[in-house]
Amino acid sequence: MENEKSTGELLQEKLLLNRKNMGMTNDDDAEQAAQAFCEPYKGFLDRCKTEREAVSEIVRMASDAGFREFSRHTAYRPGDRVYYNNRGKALILATIGTRPIVDGVRIMASHIDSPRLDLKPSPLYEEGQIALFKTHYYGGIKKYQWGAIPLALHGVIVKKDGETLTVAIGEGEGDPVFTVTDLLPHLAQEQMKRPLSQGLKGEELNVLVGCRPFKDDKASEKVKLNIIRLLNEKYGIVEADFLSAELSVVPVFKARDIGFDRSMIGAYGHDDRVCAYTSLMAALEVSAPSYTTVTVFADKEETGSDGNTGLHSHYLKFFIKDLASALGGFAGHEVLSNSTCLSADVNAAFDPTFGDTLEKRNCAYLNYGVVVTQYTGSGGKYSTSQASAEFMAQVRRTLDGAQVSWQTGELGKVDLGGGGTVAKFIAALDVDVVDVGVPVLSMHSPFEVVSKNDVYATYQAFKAYASEA
Numbered sequence: 090m091e092n093e094k095s096t097g098e099l100l101q102e103k104l105l106l107n108r109k110n111m112g113m114t115n116d117d118d119a120e121q122a123a124q125a126f127c128e129p130y131k132g133f134l135d136r137c138k139t140e141r142e143a144v145s146e147i148v149r150m151a152s153d154a155g156f157r158e159f160s161r162h163t164a165y166r167p168g169d170r171v172y173y174n175n176r177g178k179a180l181i182l183a184t185i186g187t188r189p190i191v192d193g194v195r196i197m198a199s200h201i202d203s204p205r206l207d208l209k210p211s212p213l214y215e216e217g218q219i220a221l222f223k224t225h226y227y228g229g230i231k232k233y234q235w236g237a238i239p240l241a242l243h244g245v246i247v248k249k250d251g252e253t254l255t256v257a258i259g260e261g262e263g264d265p266v267f268t269v270t271d272l273l274p275h276l277a278q279e280q281m282k283r284p285l286s287q288g289l290k291g292e293e294l295n296v297l298v299g300c301r302p303f304k305d306d307k308a309s310e311k312v313k314l315n316i317i318r319l320l321n322e323k324y325g326i327v328e329a330d331f332l333s334a335e336l337s338v339v340p341v342f343k344a345r346d347i348g349f350d351r352s353m354i355g356a357y358g359h360d361d362r363v364c365a366y367t368s369l370m371a372a373l374e375v376s377a378p379s380y381t382t383v384t385v386f387a388d389k390e391e392t393g394s395d396g397n398t399g400l401h402s403h404y405l406k407f408f409i410k411d412l413a414s415a416l417g418g419f420a421g422h423e424v425l426s427n428s429t430c431l432s433a434d435v436n437a438a439f440d441p442t443f444g445d446t447l448e449k450r451n452c453a454y455l456n457y458g459v460v461v462t463q464y465t466g467s468g469g470k471y472s473t474s475q476a477s478a479e480f481m482a483q484v485r486r487t488l489d490g491a492q493v494s495w496q497t498g499e500l501g502k503v504d505l506g507g508g509g510t511v512a513k514f515i516a517a518l519d520v521d522v523v524d525v526g527v528p529v530l531s532m533h534s535p536f537e538v539v540s541k542n543d544v545y546a547t548y549q550a551f552k553a554y555a556s557e558a
Contacts, residue, residue: 110456111494111542112352123545127354130366130544131344134356135260138339139243140178140388140398142257143201143362147369147386148174151182154373159183161411168377173408178388179398181408182372186381190416193427194381194409196520197372197551198400198511199364199434200390203357204228204533206235206269206294206338208244212331213298215313222267222296224338228391233288234534236271240296244336246326254324259341266341267296296338340535347538353455354544359537361390363544364433364526371551379558381416383409390434390511400514409518422519429480430522431554432512433547436460436498438528438540446506451499453528455539458494458546462524465500467507474516476523484523484554491553494546498528525550 094102101107115123137143151172159171165185173181179201186194206224214221226232241259248254259266271289272280280288302311303318317328344356365386372384389399396402409428410421439447439454453460463481466473476484488495500506512522527547530538 123541126545127541134344140201144180180386182384184382186378191419194383196383196430197368198385200361200387201365204230208336215310220299220312220316224294236269236289239266239341240338241341246334355538360435367548368433368551375555382555400511426519428520430515430520431525434510435526435529438530448502453498457496459550460498474513480521493549
C-alpha cells in the first residue's frame with residue numbers, strides 16, 4: 090500500500106504540465122539513436138560554414154536521394170522529388186504528396202547563414218609592414234569574441250571574365266589560418282575602460298594575413314604586394330577581383346563533443362544549420378507524404394532576410410505558384426492559404442551562469458527536447474508572427490502523437506529579450522506558422538553548444554510533421 094499514489098499525486102499527473110529531462114526518460118536505444126544521428130551532423134557542420142557550401146552539400150545529398158532540378162514545364166506525380174536552387178545561396182526541396190496540392194503544403198523553413206566577418210570590397214592593406222584584411226561583420230555578434238582565435242577564409246571570387254573561383258583556406262591540416270589581433274593586457278588600460286560591446290570595435294576587426302615583404306627596394310607596400318603576388322600565383326587574381334568577390338572569415342573550430350558524457354556538441358554555426366540539417370534529414374526520409382512537403386533553406390536571415398535570397402523576397406511564393414501550376418493549374422495563393430509551416434530556428438537555452446536573463450517558467454532547457462516558440466519579437470511582441478491557438482493545438486497533437494519530447498520557450502525576459510526569425514515573412518503569405526527548433530547555449534558566438542538529445546528530438550518533430558496524413 091505504501092507504493093500507491095495519493096489523490097494529490099494522481100491529480101498532479103492528470104492536470105499539471107510536467108516536462109522531463111530526456112536523460113531521465115530515454116532508454117539506452119534512444120540515447121544511442123541520438124548519438125548516431127549527430128555524428129554525420131558534425132561532419133555537415135564542418136563542410137558547411139557558409140550558405141554557399143550548405144547549398145552545395147544539400148544539393149549533393151538530395152540528388153543522391155532522388156531529387157531532380159525543378160522545371161515549371163514538367164508534369165509531376167506523387168512521390169516525385171524536386172529542388173530549386175536560388176543563386177547558389179538558398180534552396181527549396183519538395184516531395185510531391187498524394188493529396189491535391191490545393192489542400193496546402195507542409196513547409197519547413199530554416200536558414201543556412203550564420204554570423205561571421207565579411208571582407209570589405211577593397212579589403213587588402215598594409216600598415217606597419219603588416220598586411221591585413223578589412224572586414225564588415227555580418228549579423229549580430231559580440232565583436233570581442235572574434236579576437237585572437239584561428240579563422241579560415243571561405244567564399245567565391247568571380248573574375249571580370251566570369252570565371253568563378255571557390256576559396257576555402259584554413260580548414261585543411263596543412264593550411265595557414267588567420268586571426269584578428271587583440272591588445273595585450275599590459276597596454277590595454279584604456280581599452281578595458283570601454284563598454285564590453287566596444288571591447289573590439291567594428292573597424293578593429295582586421296584580419297592578419299602576412300608580414301613578409303616582396304624583395305624590391307623600389308616597390309611600395311612590399312608586404313601587400315607579396316600577398317597579392319601569392320594570390321595571383323595560386324588563383325590568378327589581381328586586387329581588383331576583390332570587387333566581385335564574396336569572401337567571409339569564419340572560425341576554424343571543428344564540431345566536437347562537449348562534456349565527459351559527450352552529451353553535447355560545440356561548433357560554429359548551429360544557428361541555424363542545426364535546424365537545416367534536422368529538417369533536411371526529415372525531408373530526405375519522408376518519401377511518400379500525404380501533403381506535399383516543401384523544405385526551405387534560406388539566406389540572409391541574420392541580417393533581416395532581405396535581398397533576393399532572403400525570405401523577405403518572393404522566391405518561395407513564386408516556387409509555390411509554379412509548383413501549383415505544374416500540379417493541376419491551381420492558384421498559388423489558394424495553396425498557400427491552406428498551408429502550414431514550421432519555421433525551423435533555434436532558441437536560447439537556460440544558462441545558469443546568466444540565469445537572470447531568462448524567465449525560468451517560460452524558457453527552454455537543454456535536454457528537454459525541441460522548442461516550440463509561439464512568438465518572438467521584442468518590446469511588446471513587436472515585429473513577430475504569433476502562432477494562433479488553433480495551430481498550436483495542431484502542433485501539440487502532432488508532437489504528442491509521435492511521442493516527441495518537446496517544450497516551449499521565449500527568447501529572454503519580457504523587457505530584455507527578443508529576436509526575429511523567418512516566421513513573419515512566411516506568415517505574410519497567409520500561412521499558419523510557428524517557430525520550432527533546438528535550444529542553444531552561447532548563441533551567435535564562434536562556438537555554440539547544443540544537446541544531442543535535443544537535436545534528435547527536433548529531427549523527430551520535423552519527420553512527424555512531414556509524415557502526417
